[in-house]
Amino acid sequence: MKFGGSSVGDGNKIRHVAGLLKEYYEKGNQIVAVTSALGGLTDMLMENAHLATTKGKVSLVKEFKTELTTKHHEAVKNAIDDPKIAEGVLQILDLRIDELEKALIGICYLGELTPRSVDYISSYGERLAAPILSGAIRSLGIGSTEYTGGEAGIITTNDYGNARPLEKTYETVEKRLGLRLDSEIQVVTGFIGENEDGIITTLGRSGSDFSASIIGAGIKADEIWLWKEVNGIMTTDPRIVPEARTIPQISYSEAMELSYFGANVLHPKTIEPAMREHIPVRVKNTFDPAFPGTLVVADKVRCRHVVKAVSLIKNVALINITGADMAGTVGTVARVFTVLASSGINIIMISQSSSESNLSFVVSESQANDALKVLRAEFERYVVREITSDREVCVVAVVGAGMAGTPGVAKRVFGSLGDAMINIIMISQGSSEYNISLVVKEAEAISAVETLHKEFELHKNNGNYGTGNDIDL
Numbered sequence: 001m002k003f004g005g006s007s008v009g010d011g012n013k014i015r016h017v018a019g020l021l022k023e024y025y026e027k028g029n030q031i032v033a034v035t036s037a038l039g040g041l042t043d044m045l046m047e048n049a050h051l052a053t054t055k056g057k058v059s060l061v062k063e064f065k066t067e068l069t070t071k072h073h074e075a076v077k078n079a080i081d082d083p084k085i086a087e088g089v090l091q092i093l094d095l096r097i098d099e100l101e102k103a104l105i106g107i108c109y110l111g112e113l114t115p116r117s118v119d120y121i122s123s124y125g126e127r128l129a130a131p132i133l134s135g136a137i138r139s140l141g142i143g144s145t146e147y148t149g150g151e152a153g154i155i156t157t158n159d160y161g162n163a164r165p166l167e168k169t170y171e172t173v174e175k176r177l178g179l180r181l182d183s184e185i186q187v188v189t190g191f192i193g194e195n196e197d198g199i200i201t202t203l204g205r206s207g208s209d210f211s212a213s214i215i216g217a218g219i220k221a222d223e224i225w226l227w228k229e230v231n232g233i234m235t236t237d238p239r240i241v242p243e244a245r246t247i248p249q250i251s252y253s254e255a256m257e258l259s260y261f262g263a264n265v266l267h268p269k270t271i272e273p274a275m276r277e278h279i280p281v282r283v284k285n286t287f288d289p290a291f292p293g294t295l296v297v298a299d300k301v302r303c304r305h306v307v308k309a310v311s312l313i314k315n316v317a318l319i320n321i322t323g324a325d326m327a328g329t330v331g332t333v334a335r336v337f338t339v340l341a342s343s344g345i346n347i348i349m350i351s352q353s354s355s356e357s358n359l360s361f362v363v364s365e366s367q368a369n370d371a372l373k374v375l376r377a378e379f380e381r382y383v384v385r386e387i388t389s390d391r392e393v394c395v396v397a398v399v400g401a402g403m404a405g406t407p408g409v410a411k412r413v414f415g416s417l418g419d420a421m422i423n424i425i426m427i428s429q430g431s432s433e434y435n436i437s438l439v440v441k442e443a444e445a446i447s448a449v450e451t452l453h454k455e456f457e458l459h460k461n462n463g464n465y466g467t468g469n470d471i472d473l
């Protein structure tokens with residue numbers, strides 16, 4: 001069971017989480033708990049690491065230290081009743097905060113922040129949360145020990161900020177955590193692992209989901225539960241369409257498409273480890289535990305609705321490359337992608353017209369300037385005539401495994417948008433057919449999502465709880 005940052009946002013919430021764990025444990029489940037940092041903490045840590053390099057002021061580090069100490073001491077006070085346990089936890093926290101202070105002061109003097117130090121600094125969010133949760137569990141009379149991701153056996157590549165588990169991780173996790181599953185609730189820090197030299201790495205923002213899935217696959221769990229502050233995976237963002245509903249059941253591939261396409265529910269790599277061991281993943285609401293949430297499973301259930309969700313990615317930019325000489329010039333696309341990749345620019349969506357004289361792709365808005373710069377430098381005026389960008393756009397993605405092999409879905413997508421007078425700037429459909437993605441003007445994005453949500457009747461019960469009408473694909 002993994003608990004996200006809002007679920008462990010303060011001491012009272014941590015107490016509630018410890019209570020949930022106790023309840024499930026006493027029902028006879030063996031549980032490993034994975035915790036995020038207290039909500040907002042990772043952002044604060046990163047901000048302060050950057051402040052230390054740019055401003056280099058030790059006084060700011062001291063201020064931050066006081067803020068962190070107050071916040072976590074307060075959490076201990078509200079989460080843990082047993083004074084002896086609270087005392088022990090406070091000691092651990094103070095030691096860790098001292099270490100962090102030293103590291104930040106070091107950065108002030110060096111004026112340099114490497115990706116490795118960013119990972120080290122940002123790991124403290126989870127490393128301060130885990131002792132509190134573990135203490136709160138012990139305070140309820142259940143044995144508990146806390147581990148960092150590395151101690152739990154998550155051994156990763158050296159890609160700081162975006163590390164991936166090495167193959168041996170699964171075996172190591174099993175060895176380290178497997179023996180004590182019966183006797184206690186082991187609490188592991190989400191988000192972080194370590195490389196083969198024992199240096200802390202992180203798995204990318206929102207990486208605690210990924211940690212939970214890796215650990216679940218390692219110990220061969222029956223289920224992986226991700227506790228969040230929302231009612232599971234929704235048909236779309238309820239802030240855009242209030243009629244949005246929880247999707248009761250979704251397949252691994254649909255969940256992956258959704259997390260790639262900005263639904264912001266899961267870290268995009270979460271599903272992979274679960275999938276290798278065929279472990280169902282459940283997304284539940286910490287503050288409404290009785291609600292079933294969303295179950296992510298291997299079976300593709302074709303429900304009455306071929307489309308399961310519509311998602312919106314904001315803050316993107318469209319880049320167009322045009323030039324008649326591109327047609328038939330072998331290697332242009334390769335050059336485009338190579339220069340973008342070597343500048344660390346991620347491509348969200350691609351399309352090329354068959355005339356080959358036009359290549360369009362979408363990148364995140366924050367990378368648009370860099371993309372233009374490196375592309376212009378690479379091509380100057382040769383082959384490519386013009387490189388332009390449009391920042392006033394959004395990507396809208398329609399997702400559902402039932403779309404594969406079902407004729408007429410595209411007609412409904414484009415027909416309904418056409419009726420709503422929404423202009424489509426770019427289209428892409430992967431050959432998995434699980435997803436149709438469109439670029440529209442930012443000003444029309446919300447009404448595009450509303451239109452599609454309505455067209456596919458996603459506000460209605462989509463009957464995919466396994467009623468007799470389902471067809472297994």
Ligand code: ASP
Pocket residue numbers: 004005036037042043125190191204205206207208209
């Ligand atoms: N604390 C990390 C973050 O905010 C990881 C997580 O919450 O899953 O990105």
Ligand code: MG
Pocket residue numbers: 004005036037039040042206
């Ligand atoms: Mg978080």
